[in-house]
Amino acid sequence: MPNAVPESPATLSYRDAVREALRQALSEDPRVFLMGEDVGRYGGSYAVSKGLLASFGPERIRDTPLSESAFVGAGIGAALAGLRPIVEVMTVNFSLLALDQIVNNAATLSHMSGGQLSVPLVIRLATGAGRQLGAQHSHSLEGWYAHVPGLRIAVPSTLDDARFMLAAALALPDPVLLFEHLYLYNMEGSLTEGLARVDLEHAAIRRSGRDVTLISYGWSLHKCLAAATTLAAEGIEAEVLDLRTLRPLDDAAIMASVRHTRRALIVDEGWRSGSLAAEIAMRINEQAFYELDAPVARLCTAEVPIPYARHLEEAALPSPAGIVAAARALVQPAGGD
C-alpha cells in the first residue's frame, strides 16, 4: 500500500486551464457558445475543448465547416444580435481567411454605426512556432492584429491568465482576440490560490529586477524568465514584464519598469520589420527617452517564413541564450564600465 502523500495544489496544464475557463463561461452564461473547426467531436485541434461536447451538446459546442470567413462572420452576427460567441480559429495563419470579417466588420461596426452596435465576440487563436509545423502553421501575427483600432488583443501566457482571461474578455462589449501560444498548451503548474479573476488592462511584472526590463508575452515570456535566472547568476537582475494585452498596450506599466531599470529589451516572436517590438520601442522613446541609460533593444524572429527543420526553426526564434546576450550587452556595453 503506497504511503499517503499530502495533497499538493492541483497540477493542471495550460490546456486544462483554458478548458476550465470555457466550461465556466458555458456554465454561467446561456448566451455563450463555442464554435470552430473540430471543436466538438474531435475535441479541438489542440484538445482544448475535449469533453465539452458531452457536457454542453452540439448547439453550444458547434463544429463548423472549413469556412473561416463564414464562421467568424457568423460569430460577429450572433454577437450583434446579443449572444456571446467564442470562436476558435485553429491557428492564426488560418485566421487570414477571415481577415475581412475581423478587420472590416468586427473592428469597425461600433464606430461606423456611431456607437449603435457592439460586437462582444471572443476569438481564440493558436499562435506561434516551436513545434516544427512549418511556415503555414507557425507564425505570430498578433502584432498585425494589434495594429487595428476596434480590436482588443490579449495573450494569456501564464496558467492564471489561461484560466481567467476568457471571462474578462467575455465581460467586454468589444471584439477580443485571445492568442494562445501553441507551445504553452502542455505547460503545467498550479493556479494562484484564491485568484478568481484577472483584468484585461494591465501588464504584470513576473520577476522583479533593477538592471534591465525584459518586455515580452507568450512563449517568449518564459524564455525571458529562463534568461533572467541565468542573468541573476551573473549578478544582473532582470525585471520581466508580461504585456498580457497587446492592444491596448499598458504604457504606464512599461514606462514605470523602464524608469526603474533604465534599460529595456523587447522580446517578440513576430518578425522584426514593422513589429510590435518596434511600436513599444518607439513609445519608450516618446515617453521615457531621457531616463534611459542605453538604447532600447529588441529581439525578434528572423525574417524568414518559419522553417520545418528543428535547428532552422530554433535559429529563427528568440532564444534564452540570445536574450541573455542581448541583456548583457545592454547592462555591460562593450568597452564597459
Add this chain to the structure above:
Amino acid sequence: MNVPATPLTREHGLALLGAMLRIRAFEDRCYQLYGQMKIRGFLHLCNGEEAIAVGAMQVLGPEDAIVATYREHGHALARGIPMEQVMAELYGKQSGCSRGRGGSMHLFDASRRFYGGHAIVAGGLPVAVGIALAQKLRAEPNLTACFFGDGAVAEGEFHESLNLAALWKLPVLFVCENNLYAMGTALERAQAEPDISAKAAAYRISAAAIDGMDVLAVQAAVAQACRTVRAGSAPMLLEMRTYRFRAHSMFDPQLYRERAEVEAWQKRDPISSLTERLQALGMLTAADLQRLQRDCETELDAAVQFAEGSAFEPVSDLERFVYAERSA
C-alpha cells in the same frame, strides 16, 4: 416561381408607388447635391432597383433583421429610417443615422434592426448568417433578410454563407439584386454559370428568379419566401432580376454597357410600370400622382434643411465608439 399576385387595393398601390417615388426622388436629389459638392465620398444610387427594397420591406416585420450593401439608401428609407437622418448622414452630420461616421455606404439603425450598409462585397453575408443563428438559438420567430448584388456571387463568402445557413437550417432570406453588372463587369464575363438562382441548388437551398422590376411580384415572392423560411427554419434565395439606371458610382463613365441596353431596361422602369398599371385599374389620377411627387419634394426639402442645419460631430469626439461605450 409563379407567385400569385396579391389583390391590389388603391391604398396599397398608392403606398407602393409613393415609396418608390420617394426613393427615386431621394436618389435624384443626392445626384444634384453631389454635383454641388454637398455630399462627398462614394455615392451609389439605386435608380431602377427601387421595387426590390420597397416590395421586400412591405413584408418584413419589425423584429426581422436586415443586412444590406453599399447601395442601400432605398432599403434604409423603405425600412423606415427617417429621411432626414439618412440625408444628414450623407452630409456627414452628427444627426445622421451613423453620426457621420458611416456615410452613404454605411447606414445603420439598431432600433430598426438595420445592420448596415456593408461595402465589402459579400462581407455582409456571414454577418447575416450569424444574426440568424442567434434568432434560431433563441427560438425567435424572426428571420434575417440579406441583400447583396450579383457581384457577391463570385466571392467565397457567398458560398461559405449559403452552405452554413443551409447546413444549420438558419432563417436567412438571401436576396440577390442581380443588376447584371459587378461595377463594370457583366455577369456572363464573371460567372461560368450565370444563373444565380441555380447556384443555390448546390447547397440544397430553394431559390427562385423574380422580376425585380415589378414591385408586386417582389412583394408576393418575398411574402411566400418568408413563410417558407419561418415555417421550415431553412434559408431561401430570391434572385431579383433588375437593372441600375444610373452609373455604378459618381465616377463611372459607363464604358462597359450600351446606351440601347440602358434604354431598353428603362422601358421597364418599376415606377412607370406601376403607375400605368394603377391608371389602367382606375386607381390613380393625375392629381394623385402630383400629390405623391409633391410629398416627396416636401419631405426632401425638409431633409436637406435638417441636414444642412445640423451640427458636425465635434472633432474632440473623433475616437468615440471605437470601443463600445456600454457594458456587455
